[in-house]
Amino acid sequence: MYFGDYKNFPDVTLNPKLLWEFNLSDFDYNEMRDLVVQRVIERGWPKDWYFILNKYGVAGVKLAIKNLAYLNDKDMSFVSHQFNIPLTSMKCYEKKQSVNLHWNS
Template sequence: MRIFDRGKPMYFDNYKQFPDAQLDMKLLWEYDLDKIELNSLRNVVVQRVIERGWPQDWYFILNYYGVAGIKESIKKIGYLNDKDMYFVSHQFGIPLSEMKCYEKKQSANLHWNS
């Protein structure tokens, strides 16, 4: 299965070959690891993997949350730098206009524009 329908495979298109991939819990350093519930922190986990994750972290979230769950989270993330924002938009086929982080950047009152 291709992550999106543009004919090109995603970098992690073979994620189902890594069902035992584990999330590096250092990405969630400020949370109590004994009490952590990955389902309730989905948006945080996805954002951390986008910003700082290694391939095994990508394989983990793709297997754990599924492509649809990750797309839903990406749309809700409040901030991503431009590089990460354009990467996930391209890889998951999400229009920038559907991403909260893009909308926030467009509506930000920049110093030189005020």
């Protein structure tokens, strides 16, 4: 895993700009895990990855990835490869496959 050394960065914080629309003083990071993971996948820097891996653990991040309703193809392939998650077990992949495209309908 590319971020396998995340335990070396236990005090790293999440960039608050990733959650710009929320009041972070009362933000529940556990309840909003899937959203936080999605924002880090889409827009995060390495320190943001270290934050979610320390906060939720590898298993928690993998579970959140599997539950995400949308990721673009590049991000989907990246997390599939990095976390050894088959594309077919990701909700966003299944949802994408079930959508009829204009030229395929």
